Structures are given as C-alpha cells and as structure tokens.
Amino acid sequence: MLPGLSSKKSSGCRLLSIAKRLNITHFSSGISHRLPQAYYLRRFHIYRKMSTEANFQQLFNKIDELKPRFIERLAKAIEIPAVSSDESLRPQVIKKAQFIAGELQKLGFSDIQMKELGAQPPPVADPNLPLPPVVLARYGSDPAKKTVLVYGHYDVQPAALEDGWATEPFKLIIDEEKQLMRARGASDDTGPLKGWLNVVEAHRELGLDLPVNLVTCFEGMEESGSIGLDGLIAEEAGKYFKEVDAVCISDNYWLGTKKPVLTYGLRGCNYFQITIEGPAADLHSGIFGGVISEPMIDLTKVFSSLVDSRGRILIDGVNEMVAPVTEKEKELYEKIDFTLDEMNAASGSQTCLYESKADILMHRWRYPSLSIHGLEGAFSAQGAKTVIPSKVVGKFSIRTVPDMDSAKLDKFVIDHCDKVFASLNSPNRCKTELIHDGNYWISDPFNASFTAAAKATKAVYGVEPDFTREGGSIPITLTFEKELKTSVMLLPMGRGDDGAHSINEKLDISNYMQGMKTMAAYLHYYAASKEK
Numbered sequence: 001m002l003p004g005l006s007s008k009k010s011s012g013c014r015l016l017s018i019a020k021r022l023n024i025t026h027f028s029s030g031i032s033h034r035l036p037q038a039y040y041l042r043r044f045h046i047y048r049k050m051s052t053e054a055n056f057q058q059l060f061n062k063i064d065e066l067k068p069r070f071i072e073r074l075a076k077a078i079e080i081p082a083v084s085s086d087e088s089l090r091p092q093v094i095k096k097a098q099f100i101a102g103e104l105q106k107l108g109f110s111d112i113q114m115k116e117l118g119a120q121p122p123p124v125a126d127p128n129l130p131l132p133p134v135v136l137a138r139y140g141s142d143p144a145k146k147t148v149l150v151y152g153h154y155d156v157q158p159a160a161l162e163d164g165w166a167t168e169p170f171k172l173i174i175d176e177e178k179q180l181m182r183a184r185g186a187s188d189d190t191g192p193l194k195g196w197l198n199v200v201e202a203h204r205e206l207g208l209d210l211p212v213n214l215v216t217c218f219e220g221m222e223e224s225g226s227i228g229l230d231g232l233i234a235e236e237a238g239k240y241f242k243e244v245d246a247v248c249i250s251d252n253y254w255l256g257t258k259k260p261v262l263t264y265g266l267r268g269c270n271y272f273q274i275t276i277e278g279p280a281a282d283l284h285s286g287i288f289g290g291v292i293s294e295p296m297i298d299l300t301k302v303f304s305s306l307v308d309s310r311g312r313i314l315i316d317g318v319n320e321m322v323a324p325v326t327e328k329e330k331e332l333y334e335k336i337d338f339t340l341d342e343m344n345a346a347s348g349s350q351t352c353l354y355e356s357k358a359d360i361l362m363h364r365w366r367y368p369s370l371s372i373h374g375l376e377g378a379f380s381a382q383g384a385k386t387v388i389p390s391k392v393v394g395k396f397s398i399r400t401v402p403d404m405d406s407a408k409l410d411k412f413v414i415d416h417c418d419k420v421f422a423s424l425n426s427p428n429r430c431k432t433e434l435i436h437d438g439n440y441w442i443s444d445p446f447n448a449s450f451t452a453a454a455k456a457t458k459a460v461y462g463v464e465p466d467f468t469r470e471g472g473s474i475p476i477t478l479t480f481e482k483e484l485k486t487s488v489m490l491l492p493m494g495r496g497d498d499g500a501h502s503i504n505e506k507l508d509i510s511n512y513m514q515g516m517k518t519m520a521a522y523l524h525y526y527a528a529s530k531e532k
C-alpha cells in the first residue's frame with residue numbers, strides 16, 4: 001500500500017476547522033457532495049488494491065531515465081512563439097495548440113477536441129481575430145477511478161532578444177553549469193503543461209495503469225485574461241467535465257528558490273487601457289510644440305494620478321474594499337520560509353518597498369497593487385526623435401484581492417480617469433476601458449487534493465511544503481471551482497526566481513524532473529484518498 005493512507009474526517013468538518021485555524025473567511029466555494037460518501041469509499045477500496053502494485057521508486061526512476069526525451073520534447077513546444085497578446089502571432093498560438101493535440105494523440109489520449117471560442121471581443125485591432133482553441137482530451141474513463149482535470153496554458157508572454165535576453169527566447173537553451181533550461185514558457189507554463197504529458201508517458205513506458213482518469217484543459221489565452229474560457233467551462237460542466245472530481249493547476253511558482261510550496265490563493269487582475277487622441281497625425285514638435293495640446297502629456301498626468309511611488313493606489317474607493325487584516329492572519333506570515341534577500345535576488349535589485357517578511361508577503365498576496373505596463377503609439381526607439389504622438393494608448397492593471405468587487409472597481413477606475421482628464425481642460429479625447437479581468441481566488445488548503453499534494457511533495461523533496469498564496473493571477477481558477485463544484489489545487493513546478501514574464505525565463509532541470517515526480521505521486525495519493 002502507498003504510504004500515508006489513513007482515514008479522514010469528513011471534508012465539511014475539515015473545512016470548518018481549517019477555516020477557523022487559518023482565519024479564512026473567503027472560501028470561494030465548498031466541496032461538492034454530488035455523490036454519496038459510499039461511492040467514494042468503494043472507489044477507494046478498488047484503488048487501494050491497485051495501489052499496492054504501484055511503486056513510486058520505479059516511476060521516479062523511469063522519469064529520470066526519460067529525462068533527455070522530456071527535455072527534447074519541451075524544446076520542440078518552446079520553438080513555437082505562441083504569444084497571445086500579439087495579434088500577428090495568433091497563427092502561431094493556434095499552431096502550438098495543434099502541436100499539443102498531436103502529442104496527446106501519440107500518447108494515447110482519447111476524445112481529443114479542439115474547442116473553438118469564436119472571434120476575440122473588443123478592444124482588438126482585427127474584429128475577426130480567432131481566439132485560440134482550448135485543447136480537451138481524456139486519458140482513461142474508468143468509472144471506478146477518480147477523475148482529475150489538469151489545466152495548463154500553452155500561450156506565453158511576449159519576448160524578444162532586444163529586450164535584453166542573453167539567448168534567443170524561443171529556443172530552449174540548456175545551461176549545463178547552472179543545470180537549468182532557459183526560454184520563454186520554460187516555467188510559465190509550457191514546462192509544467194508538458195510535465196502532465198510526460199507523467200502519462202512514464203506510466204505507459206512502465207506498463208503502469210494511471211491511478212486516475214485524466215482530463216486536460218489546455219488554453220491559449222491565459223496570458224491575455226483567459227478570454228472565452230469561462231463560457232466553455234460552464235457549457236462543458238455537465239458534459240466533457242461531468243466526472244471531474246478535482247482540478248489541479250500547475251501554473252505558478254514557489255515563493256522562493258528552495259522550499260516547495262502548494263498554493264491556495266491567487267490575486268485577480270483587472271487590466272485597463274486609456275486611449276488619448278487629438279491631432280490627426282504625429283507632428284513636428286518644433287512646429288506644433290507649445291501650440292497644440294499633446295496626448296502624451298495628458299496621459300502622463302492621468303497615469304501619475306493612479307498610484308504613488310510607494311505603490312499606494314490613489315483611486316477613491318479602491319483601498320476601502322480590501323478585507324481587513326486580522327491578528328490571526330498575521331501569525332501565518334511568520335511561519336513562511338522567505339526573506340527580503342530572496343525577494344531582492346529574484347528582482348535582481350534592492351528596490352523592495354518593504355523590509356519585513358510579513359509586509360512583503362501581505363503586499364504580494366492580500367493587498368491590491370496597480371502597475372503601469374506601457375503604452376502604444378509613442379516613440380520608444382533609441383535616439384532623439386522630435387515628434388508629438390497624435391494618439392497614445394496607456395496600459396495598466398490592478399491586482400485584486402478579497403473583498404474587492406470587480407464591477408465596482410471598474411467603475412471607480414473609469415470615473416477616476418475621466419475626472420482627472422476633465423480637470424486638465426484638454427481639447428483631446430480620452431477613453432478608459434477594461435481589456436480583461438479575472439477573479440481572485442482563495443481555497444481550503446487542507447482538502448483531499450492538497451493533502452495528496454503535500455504527501456507527494458514530501459515523497460519527492462523530503463520536506464513538507466509551505467502553503468502560500470500567489471501574487472499573480474490565473475483568471476479561470478474560480479470558474480472551475482464554481483462551475484464544476486470541485487476543489488482546485490495549485491501545484492507549482494518552478495521557483496520564485498524563474499523570471500516568468502521577464503527576460504531570461506528559466507526552469508531548473510531539477511524542478512522539471514522533481515516537478516513531474518510530484519505530479520505523478522500526487523495522482524497516486526489523490527487516487528488513494530478516501531475523500532474527493
């Protein structure tokens with residue numbers, strides 16, 4: 001029998017006692033009881049019999065043995081520049097979906113469906129731009145087994161050599177000295193997505209039955225707000241996803257660089273753009289400077305009204321929506337393995353706004369933040385071009401937290417920008433709009449799925465994981481929980497210094513290998529658990 005099998009309290013009881021322990025009052029949903037406990041107990045007994053044959057060491061050895069193949073396959077996927085935010089690269093995003101579907105087919109997945117989501121809604125330059133397909137597939141459909149849905153995204157953030165990358169971003173480079181793989185998507189999220197496929201392959205190579213039925217949901221718009229996926233999940237909840245017992249997402253990172261973590265919370269993200277336009281074309285600043293009203297000057301005024309240099313959001317009503325910190329909650333931060341030095345090492349600077357661990361963690365996990373990302377339409381090359389841009393589009397986003405109301409936030413932001421622009425008395429035109437949004441999420445970190453992942457982490461790394469929240473967002477997480485009425489568990493593969501969204505993104509080879517072993521062990525422990 002697998003180690004660690006023991007009887008559990010009912011999930012409802014556990015949920016309450018854990019909520020009390022952690023002082024969490026924001027569970028986004030509970031655990032489903034669609035089927036009687038007896039049903040799961042029967043499945044547990046069937047699985048327990050099977051699991052006596054399962055041998056982790058054999059599985060882990062096989063994963064190690066297949067390492068060159070797994071790295072080579074990752075390199076092939078990485079080569080496709082699937083940047084979802086770049087409309088001109090949409091064919092590449094679709095090509096990567098097809099590539100992944102082909103791999104699933106070779107691995108024996110069945111019922112592979114490329115779900116089309118229609119055209120991308122505004123704001124978008126091409127009104128007919130197709131959204132990338134969602135890749136659904138099944139591995140096994142044994143009613144005696146639990147079903148785990150694994151979510152990942154095959155799209156990536158933009159990357160270019162001229163941004164400062166040491167090597168070509170869409171070519172997987174192995175740094176032998178540091179034992180890491182460098183490429184856009186290595187850690188976010190092509191590496192982890194491939195991890196699930198590799199886990200299946202290792203089982204197949206061993207002739208070992210997968211302990212659960214696996215369902216994939218791989219999307220190509222995560223980095224652009226998961227547009228269209230909510231609707232698909234709602235539509236498939238009673239169909240393709242009908243039997244799903246748990247959702248596992250491997251699309252975030254350890255907090256630091258040494259200790260594995262399991263993640264039970266995410267911030268949300270509402271992304272906005274401000275368009276300011278005036279002159280009919282870009283103009284000579286010697287001829288028109290000081291005579292006409294400049295959109296770029298207006299934009300900098302609106303931008304500077306949003307947030308101060310200490311990161312404080314200056315928009316009325318926003319901070320008031322944030323849930324207050326409790327004394328009990330403060331204790332949680334002290335137990336987390338993290339230091340200011342790790343924060344500085346990950347940012348490659350000494351620019352942290354806070355000194356204490358608790359302050360850093362709270363501002364990363366449980367307070368909102370506003371970031372100004374950039375703009376379209378302005379001069380950005382080297383040299384000194386004396387131009388007045390005629391139209392500029394500024395981009396900024398707000399990371400949201402409990403108890404912020406997304407619709408209220410949008411209204412506060414748009415009203416604020418309109419008010420500030422009006423106060424400039426500018427003859428230019430200004431429009432602020434939401435590009436996409438995604439909800440924050442917080443869960444019970446001690447349900448059957450988290451417990452199985454904690455055991456898996458211990459089996460692979462020899463340590464108990466820290467339970468963390470994530471400052472980033474995975475917009476679809478709450479939708480899975482609500483629509484499928486299942487728990488969602490975040491099992492990160494990479495480290496906090498992987499440079500996701502940054503230059504020189506990397507995934508340590510050890511994290512890739514150990515991460516796959518953890519995924520495999522998680523499936524076995526979850527299958528063996530009595531609870532759903």
Ligand SMILES: C[C@H](N)C(=O)N[C@@H](Cc1c[nH]cn1)C(=O)O
Nearest residue numbers: 188222223224225251269472473
């Ligand atoms: C954590 C995850 N790997 C990630 O990077 N998510 C993105 C998703 C996003 C994009 N726009 C809004 N949310 C992120 O947190 O930026």
Ligand SMILES: [Zn+2]
Nearest residue numbers: 188223500501
């Ligand atoms: Zn990302």
Ligand SMILES: [Zn+2]
Nearest residue numbers: 188189222251
């Ligand atoms: Zn991601």
